[in-house]
Amino acid sequence: MFRGSPATLWRRLGLLLALGAAPLQAEVLTLDPARSSADFEIRAMWMFDVGGRFGEVTGEVDFDRQARSLTVRAQIDVRGVEMRRDSYEEWVKSDEFFHAERHPHIVFQSEPFPLATLDLGGDIVGSLSLRGVTRSMRFRLRPTACPGAAALECPVIADGSLQRSDFGMRTRRATLADKVRLHLSVVAKKAVQP
Numbered sequence: 294m295f296r297g298s299p300a301t302l303w304r305r306l307g308l309l310l311a312l313g314a315a316p317l318q319a320e321v322l323t324l325d326p327a328r329s330s331a332d333f334e335i336r337a338m339w340m341f342d343v344g345g346r347f348g349e350v351t352g353e354v355d356f357d358r359q360a361r362s363l364t365v366r367a368q369i370d371v372r373g374v375e376m377r378r379d380s381y382e383e384w385v386k387s388d389e390f391f392h393a394e395r396h397p398h399i400v401f402q403s404e405p406f407p408l409a410t411l412d413l414g415g416d417i418v419g420s421l422s423l424r425g426v427t428r429s430m431r432f433r434l435r436p437t438a439c440p441g442a443a444a445l446e447c448p449v450i451a452d453g454s455l456q457r458s459d460f461g462m463r464t465r466r467a468t469l470a471d472k473v474r475l476h477l478s479v480v481a482k483k484a485v486q487p
Contacts, residue, residue, distance in 0.1 A: 322354040322481040324367060328448070329479040331369045331399075335457075336470035345385065347399070348373015354481045362405040365417070367479065369399040389464050390457075396424045401432075411437050411449060423460045430455065432477070451477045 326349045334344035348370030355364040371393040376382045386393040403419035410417065414436040421430035432451040439447035453475045457463075 320356040320358060321484045322356060323484045324350055324352040324354065325480045325482045326351050330477070331367075332476045334474045334476070336472070338468055343376075343381065345374050345376035345381070347371060348375075350477070350479060352479075353484070356408075357405070360405070361408045363403075363408060363411075364405045365401070365403040365419070367401045367477070369401075370397065371399060372397050390462055392424050399423045401430060410434055417451070421455065423455075424462070426460045428455070428459050432475075446481070448478050448480050451479070453477075 329350040331347040331350050332344060333347065334342050337343045350367060350369050352365065352367035357363070371386065371391045374382055374385055374391070374393070376385065385391055388395070391399075400422040401419055402422075403417050406415075406417045411434065414434050416431050416433055418429065418431050420427050430453060432453040435450040435452075437447045437449055454472050455475065456471045457469075457473050458466075458471050
């Protein structure tokens with residue numbers, strides 16, 4: 294505890310700030326689109342899975358060092374979907390499914406979650422915007438292979454699922470399941486300083 298007059302306390306506080314004892318600032322990282330990916334899969338005819346890979350994954354990670362927490366915002370390009378057949382790609386990009394022309398991106402915004410979730414695995418909760426509809430979403434993170442803050446430099450794997458009917462995709466219910474599984478693998482890198 295500091296002792297002395299108020300003026301002495303203010304001088305000491307000023308000295309501490311000048312020496313760099315100020316609270317740590319949040320660090321902003323970006324998702325590396327070259328090393329990040331997002332896939333989807335849906336059960337068709339109740340017998341086999343049909344899936345594909347979305348286009349570029351971009352976004353930011355806010356790392357609050359003081360609170361040891363993270364917040365993620367990821368944007369997934371729907372227009373770049375790749376599948377085994379061109380006809381499938383055209384169909385999932387159409388207004389019947391993702392409606393890529395009108396809604397070119399899927400956006401996930403997380404709530405803050407502890408840095409320890411990267412080490413141990415666990416749930417992250419946030420909101421997912423798809424086809425102009427926003428719903429609550431939960432992803433399950435797998436434990437990373439890199440310990441501590443280094444986990445931010447390793448691939449972070451997350452799995453989740455949504456009901457397509459919640460986002461206005463209600464056609465072909467006799468042949469397509471309502472549940473769509475999502476799989477993300479993202480790698481963060483330090484943002485380029487101006």
